[in-house]
Amino acid sequence: MSRQEELENLTTAYYLEDTLLILNRELNELNRNMPRAPKQPLKPTEPMEMEPQKVQLIQYPQIQPPQIKTPSNWKKGLPFYIIGIIIGVINDSFILQLIGSVITICGIVYSLRLFSKDRAWVKQQKKEAVENIRNSADYQKKCKEIDSENKKRQLAESNRVHDEYLKMYEQYDSECNVYNDKLEQYKKDYDHYQTYTMATYNSKKEKLKNVITQTHETLEEVYKKNIIPAQYRGIGSVAYLATFMGTSDYDLKFAIERYDQDVSHRYQQQQVDIANQQLNAMRTQTQILNDVLQNQHYATYLNEQVLDIQEHGNKLLRSINNWQKADILINEHRYQKRQQALKKAKQ
Numbered sequence: 001m002s003r004q005e006e007l008e009n010l011t012t013a014y015y016l017e018d019t020l021l022i023l024n025r026e027l028n029e030l031n032r033n034m035p036r037a038p039k040q041p042l043k044p045t046e047p048m049e050m051e052p053q054k055v056q057l058i059q060y061p062q063i064q065p066p067q068i069k070t071p072s073n074w075k076k077g078l079p080f081y082i083i084g085i086i087i088g089v090i091n092d093s094f095i096l097q098l099i100g101s102v103i104t105i106c107g108i109v110y111s112l113r114l115f116s117k118d119r120a121w122v123k124q125q126k127k128e129a130v131e132n133i134r135n136s137a138d139y140q141k142k143c144k145e146i147d148s149e150n151k152k153r154q155l156a157e158s159n160r161v162h163d164e165y166l167k168m169y170e171q172y173d174s175e176c177n178v179y180n181d182k183l184e185q186y187k188k189d190y191d192h193y194q195t196y197t198m199a200t201y202n203s204k205k206e207k208l209k210n211v212i213t214q215t216h217e218t219l220e221e222v223y224k225k226n227i228i229p230a231q232y233r234g235i236g237s238v239a240y241l242a243t244f245m246g247t248s249d250y251d252l253k254f255a256i257e258r259y260d261q262d263v264s265h266r267y268q269q270q271q272v273d274i275a276n277q278q279l280n281a282m283r284t285q286t287q288i289l290n291d292v293l294q295n296q297h298y299a300t301y302l303n304e305q306v307l308d309i310q311e312h313g314n315k316l317l318r319s320i321n322n323w324q325k326a327d328i329l330i331n332e333h334r335y336q337k338r339q340q341a342l343k344k345a346k347q
Contacts, residue, residue: 080107
């Protein structure tokens with residue numbers, strides 16, 4: 001097997017794999033090709049009132065109660081306390097000591113009650129003082145000034161909310177114009193869908209499936225030549241091998257060795273485990289294909305090969321009987337697509 005025959009086999013396999021990829025994508029698009037109506041913009045609703053939490057209101061001045069000295073009425077219980085201690089200390093009689101203790105306790109209780117009353121009096125005095133300040137003309141004047149300022153702030157917030165609504169409405173009006181344009185286009189697309197797509201949907205689907213079947217069988221015939229090993233059959237690996245050989249003087253064996261090295265390096269980078277090996281192998285093939293197509297030199301080579309095969313075919317394809325039917329169906333499919341695009345453009 002000459003190097004040229006190996007390269008022809010690879011480029012042919014890539015061409016058929018690429019064709020199948022495009023045809024299957026078209027089949028998927030055909031299955032969901034119904035135009036979608038544009039989404040109508042939501043009309044903004046004007047807020048009936050502002051949000052109070054967004055207004056920073058001024059609080060009334062905080063009233064500090066005056067300092068009021070606590071009376072010393074609790075000292076009136078001290079004489080009882082002292083007398084009780086004296087009676088209990090200077091007498092050895094149990095009864096007199098008991099009487100002295102009772103007098104002492106009564107003095108303590110009396111002092112505590114007086115102290116409690118003194119604190120209650122102070123609290124009441126402070127409360128009355130605060131109320132007097134709150135009801136004073138000066139304080140009331142300050143409160144009215146604060147109320148006036150707060151009303152201004154609330155009005156400013158209401159105006160801001162309304163201005164924001166107007167801006168939203170202007171945006172809504174602009175979106176409505178865009179929506180109306182999209183709606184007109186949608187109606188045209190839908191009419192075209194009903195007239196040209198839906199009317200012949202099943203026919204198109206069956207024809208496209210037939211094209212895919214014939215192309216796939218042709219690809220299988222190419223692979224049955226057993227020039228490309230089974231593990232290297234796929235658009236990613238075929239694209240890599242074809243571009244490597246087509247842009248160098250190396251043969252298929254060396255190209256496969258380089259491909260294996262590249263895949264092994266990618267596997268190591270991904271830290272592949274056994275459970276995910278098959279999934280990662282598919283991802284690696286996709287990455288390799290993307291790398292090939294993003295390389296301008298490689299992409300140009302593949303495009304030239306595809307165009308040449310589309311226009312003239314090649315020796316390998318001409319030797320496959322099934323390709324004659326597949327080629328006719330592919331050309332017919334492409335012709336119908338061009339005609340439909342022209343009809344749609346004239347509408």
